[in-house]
Amino acid sequence: xxxxxxxxxxxxxxxxxxxxxxxxxxxxxxxxxxxxxxxxxxxxxxxxxxxxxxxxxxxxxxxxxxxxxxxxxxxxxxxxxxxxxxxxxxxxxxxxxxxxxxxxxxxxxxxxxxxxxxxxxxxxxxxxxxxxxxxxxxxxxxxxxxxxxxxxxxxxxxxxxxxxxxxxxxxxxxxxx
Amino acid sequence: xxxxxxxxxxxxxxxxxxxxxxxxxxxxxxxxxxxxxxxxxxxxxxxxxxxxxxxxxxxxxxxxxxxxxxxxxxxxxxxxxxxxxxxxxxxxxxxxxxxxxxxxxxxxxxxxxxxxxxxxxxxxxxxxxxxxxxxxxxxxxxxxxxxxxxxxxxxxxxxxxxxxxxxxxxxxxxxxxxxxxxxxxxxxxxxxxxxxxxxxxxxxxxxxxxxxxxxxxxxxxxxxxxxxxxxxxxxxx
Numbered sequence: 399x400x401x402x403x404x405x406x407x408x409x410x411x412x413x414x415x416x417x418x419x420x421x422x423x424x425x426x427x428x429x430x431x432x433x434x435x436x437x438x439x440x441x442x443x444x445x446x447x448x449x450x451x452x453x454x455x456x457x458x459x460x461x462x463x464x465x466x467x468x469x470x471x472x473x474x475x476x477x478x479x480x481x482x483x484x485x486x487x488x489x490x491x492x493x494x495x496x497x498x499x500x501x502x503x504x505x506x507x508x509x510x511x512x513x514x515x516x517x518x519x520x521x522x523x524x525x526x527x528x529x530x531x532x533x534x535x536x537x538x539x540x541x542x543x544x545x546x547x548x549x550x551x552x553x554x555x556x557x558x559x560x561x562x563x564x565x566x567x568x569x570x571x572x573x574x575x
Numbered sequence: 576x577x578x579x580x581x582x583x584x585x586x587x588x589x590x591x592x593x594x595x596x597x598x599x600x601x602x603x604x605x606x607x608x609x610x611x612x613x614x615x616x617x618x619x620x621x622x623x624x625x626x627x628x629x630x631x632x633x634x635x636x637x638x639x640x641x642x643x644x645x646x647x648x649x650x651x652x653x654x655x656x657x658x659x660x661x662x663x664x665x666x667x668x669x670x671x672x673x674x675x676x677x678x679x680x681x682x683x684x685x686x687x688x689x690x691x692x693x694x695x696x697x698x699x700x701x702x703x704x705x706x707x708x709x710x711x712x713x714x715x716x717x718x719x720x721x722x723x724x725x726x727x728x729x730x731x732x733x734x735x736x737x738x739x740x741x742x743x744x745x746x747x748x749x750x751x752x753x754x755x756x757x758x759x760x761x762x763x764x765x766x767x768x769x770x771x772x773x774x775x776x777x778x779x780x781x782x783x784x785x786x787x788x789x790x791x792x793x794x795x796x797x798x799x800x801x802x803x804x805x806x807x808x809x810x811x812x
């Protein structure tokens with residue numbers, strides 16, 4: 399199963415790069431010109447994202463460096479101990495929605511310290527793999543088209559992060575426990 | 576809400592820095608963050624340019640329409656506001672497929688392309704439509720079949736079964752996605768939307784977008800919204 403899926407993943411992009419232009423050429427599209435036409439929009443789109451990402455990353459970076467993050471974790475920790483959840487994974491729940499690179503670094507650290515096949519290692523891997531960085535996705539997707547009022551999108555994203563975080567923990571405790 | 580979170584991050588950081596005596600670290604962190612923001616955006620350039628080029632070929636070749644038509648039922652359920660056969664649906668499908676296959680750097684440009692198409696249907700260019708919120712919800716929960724990065728990390732640290740987390744990850748991501756879709760639905764029907772165009776369909780484009788843009792103030796983003804809106808169907812000279 400795993401082998402199958404990795405093979406599909408490895409083949410998909412090369413297949414698309416060949417298949418799309420071939421198909422389009424068959425339909426009499428001037429493929430290279432069409433490619434250039436679309437590609438020139440890519441630069442501007444990426445540049446549009448800069449202010450949004452800078453704003454968010456400054457705030458997140460400050461939040462972590464100042465120790466505010468640690469304070470927040472210390473506040474929630476007792477609740478986790480009550481529920482019998484290894485509190486080592488708690489910071490990951492807070493990091494995951496706000497920074498992809500930061501939470502990946504933290505997951506790696508947990509795997510290194512406790513071992514990949516420990517319960518903490520498994521839970522951390524599952525949390526890291528099961529959701530995306532909500533704040534980054536919101537910033538990039540809405541930033542690229544200039545949406546400034548995101549309405550309820552952030553609430554939905556954070557809600558699903560919490561659900562995913564708890565689901566990851568309990569599923570691991572159940573399957574590997 | 577983003578405004579409040581941003582303000583919270585910054586003020587909480589300041590207070591915590593005072594308490595912990597880390598004021599000099601704070602300055603450094605702020606500029607590090609800014610630098611990171613720029614380098615991530617620059618990292619996106621190559622990917623965006625390449626995929627947007629390839630996606631244009633797919634669009635003009637009629638492949639996106641095919642894809643959208645194929646998965647019509649699922650998309651109709653998730654995006655009832657988007658008119659049948661609209662190019663946004665094709666991009667949404669490519670974005671979702673790329674996510675499922677774990678092709679992160681292909682998923683982002685396609686998602687952004689989908690957003691740009693949805694933006695064309697948006698009567699108020701600065702406020703997200705329900706369809707945009709749904710697309711975002713799907714991407715923040717991001718269903719992934721194989722978390723390749725994590726398997727690699729687990730291998731590096733000598734796991735006996737590096738792929739044993741595939742099942743748990745899939746289960747957790749399915750739960751998270753279901754939660755996202757349900758919450759999105761709930762908000763969608765609960766909120767009396769500020770845009771009346773929501774249910775009366777995409778025809779009511781005539782609303783003056785400047786009404787809200789000036790109330791929001793703060794300048795900065797207006798250039799982005801002007802330049803980002805039109806480029807997709809731009810001149811084919």
